[in-house]
Amino acid sequence: MPKRPVWIETLSAAAPLCLSYIPVGLACGMLLQKVGFNVFLTALISILVFSGGAQFLVVSMLAVHASLATTVLMVFFLELRYALLGASLSQFFKDESRGRIGLFAQSMNDENYAVNYLKYSTDSNWNYKKALSVNWLSLSAWTISTVAGTIFGSVIHINTELVHFALTAMFIFMFMMQLKDRLLLFSGLLSGVLSVLLMLLFQNTFGLIVATLLASLAGYLLERQHKRKTTKQQGASL
Structure with a gap:
């Protein structure tokens, strides 16, 4: 059986993540637009803070007019779990430089962590390049979805009161899952x-x-x- 090209292998691993991000990303982008984000700011936060939970939290905090310091601290506490996730992946990056590890960490989230951890644990040919490609493909899908949501949000009316209901439901779900x-x-x-x-x-x-x-x-x-x-x-x- 011929060996699949690397890009096909990584795309097939990341495809479920990319598809699942579309509806959630659209909703997140629309809510971000309702609290004052434009396309540029939505793209920026999606790239720098690659976490749906964190971005929904930002929406919630801005909706209640929270201060910048409070918002940053709440996002920090929410994202502390990545320290544990990163620690469990560190065994696979012993030969990588700090710069390459930092580049990977910047684009890691819960979902691509799960994919990469499974791949590293079950596939002896899985490597840094493939893992980083999965991260970047999922990041691209999320960013495109949120930006599209922000564009749609400018022409579709959404009652901002729904923000509180949606976010409360999401965080209750996250709590129950843990x-x-x-x-x-x-x-x-x-x-x-x-x-x-x-x-x-x-x-x-x-x-x-x-x-x-x-x-x-x-x-x-x-x-x-x-x-x-x-x-x-x-x-x-x-």
């Missing part, structure tokens, strides 16, 4: 309660940042205590 044990459930519920209380206390979106930090700290301390307790029990059983 729900694995009672500790995560507790951290999520605590974060929600604290967000409401601190938003009322501070009367601005800074309360979201404080709530995120407090809930994360509480979850970390409880997990640490649980691990210590488990270790002691295992030691006692031996």
Whole structure:
């Protein structure tokens, strides 16, 4: 069986991602247009912040007139998961330079991470060039979709009140997808309660940042205590 060209191999790996980005990207671009983004700004944020969750979060923060500092910090906390994703991929990049790793990291997101991790784990011929091509193909599809959405958004009327409903539904879905044990459930519920209380206390979106930090700290301390307790029990059983 003849070997497939590299571009065919990478395109077939990235095609499902590219197709799935079209409807979501169109919706994101239309919402960005409603909060003041033009085509250039939409393309810029899509390239620099290649994350649908982050871009929808930016829409949500701008819709409630949050400050720039608050918006940047909330995006930072949301995207911290990429540090863990990148760490799990680092085993495959031991021979790559820091510049090449940085170039790859800039275009990595949840979906192309999953594709590349699977490919590296199951295909001995998968390499940096192919992995980077998957990243760039998915990034291109997302950027084109969001830009098209911004263009359509200028001629199609959308009630901006739908932004809050759509984003709330999306983040509830993201939370449920990561729900694995009672500790995560507790951290999520605590974060929600604290967000409401601190938003009322501070009367601005800074309360979201404080709530995120407090809930994360509480979850970390409880997990640490649980691990210590488990270790002691295992030691006692031996």
